[in-house]
Amino acid sequence: MQNAVGFQETAVSKPPHSHFDTSALPREHQFAAWRDAINVLFDTRSAAPQSHGFQASVDAYLCGESGMGMISAQAQHYDRSRSKLGRDGMDVYVLQYYLEGSCGQRDGASGTATRPGDLFIVDAAQPLATSTTDSRFLSLAVPRRLLAPLLRAPDELSMRVLRGDAPMVGLLRDHLCSLYHSVGKLTDAEAQAVIPGTLQLAAAAINCQVTEANAPAVKESLFASICRHVQHNLSDLTLSPEGVAVQFGISRATLYRLFEREGGFFNHLRLQRLRQCHAILADRSQTHRSVAEIAQTYGFSDASNFARAYRRASGMSPRETRMLAVEGRAAAMPFVQHKDWRTWVIQMR
Incomplete structure (x- = not known):
């Protein structure tokens, strides 16, 4: 279902989803549509003449009482005056990760604007006057009553910039980006269940402190970020525990x-590489690549060792997988999951 301004909602079983885009509107009406839409939180002025048009889009999901979305917009000036605070009574925090462009206080000192990857905090209960360049940012809006109890100084965060190179800030950014890209696949209940851990992680990043309360959420997010890093670097044969530990600012222990x-870091890495080899062997478009070449790409230099490891993990030989792919039947032979009972038995040997 879609309304006249371009908002669209998905099925009830999924997190409510809205999409807004000014590009479908006549140029002379684009900024007015954006101004009316964003007025729920901010008064805004375009940095360019309205006759030039105004490109802005929001793709957002509601996860319980918190909303997250990806926002792209041209340069503008945002305001929350004291009179607007009194009129709308909004009492939320908005955590904005600037992925492109920048945002900063209009009267701020030099160097206080965000850089790509930085976190900018909006406290809707406090006055605000900012300017942005053309930008794209990921936004998480959270009611104060959900986040403030987790914060050390909940009333001192307005227009604060947290640099993206701080480990906890980067960890939260990775978590939110991953959540945004996955949330459309979750059920509404699953999306809501993710939020408490997300807020604990946000509190750890904002407080610059890991406490007993938020430690589990930090640990799970760190584990997920490292797994994504490993997955993106499977063919890097220099990937090592030492390098990964340095990358994420943690000890090897x-x-x-x-x-x-x-079963250990090396076991995880080895299994993910075997899974990648399986995906290539099962792909009919990759039959021009030899088994030996695929194995060597992912660090298996000895053909016999690779064949044995592959069979233990998948239940068949590499060549059997290739033959099934050629016959168009590889999809019926899924790779063994790392927590499958067959793997448990294998690890008992």
Whole structure:
């Protein structure tokens, strides 16, 4: 279902989804549509003449009482005056990760604007006057009553910039980006269940402190970020526990503890590489690549060792997978999941 301004809602079983885009409107009406839409939180003025048109879009999901979305917009000036605060009574925090462009206080000192990857905090209960360049940012809006109890100084965050190179800030950014890209696949209940851990992680980043309360959420988010890093670098044969630990600012001992449930870091890495080899072998478009070449790409230099490891993990040989792919039947032979009972038995040997 879609309304005249371009908002669209999905099925009830999924998190409510809205999409707004000015590009479908006549140029002379684009900024007015955006101004009316964003007025729920901000008064805004375009940095360019309205006759030039105004490109802005919002793709957002509601997860329980918190909303998250990806926003793209041309340069503008945002305001929350004291009179607007009194009129609308909004009492939320908005955490904005600037992925492109920047945002900063209009009267702020030099160097206080965000850089790509930085976190900008809006406290809707406080006055605000900012300017942005053409930008794209990920936004999480949270009612104060849900986040403030987790914060050390909940009333001192307005227009604060947290640099993206701080480990906890980067961890929260990775978590929110991953959540945004996955939330459309979750049920409404699943999306709501993710929010408490997300807020604990946000509190750890804002407080610059990991406490007993938010430690589990930090640990899970860190584990997920490292797994994504490993997945994106499977063909990097220099990938090592030492390098990963440095990348994420943790000790090797911490890294090993995180991967105990996976049978260790090396076991996780080896299994993910075997899974990638399986995906290539099962792909009919990749039949021009030899088994040996695929194995070597992912660090298996000995053909016999690769064949044995592959069979233990998948239940068949690499060549059997290739033959099934050629016959168009590989999809019926899914790779063994790392928590499958067959793997448990194999690890008992």
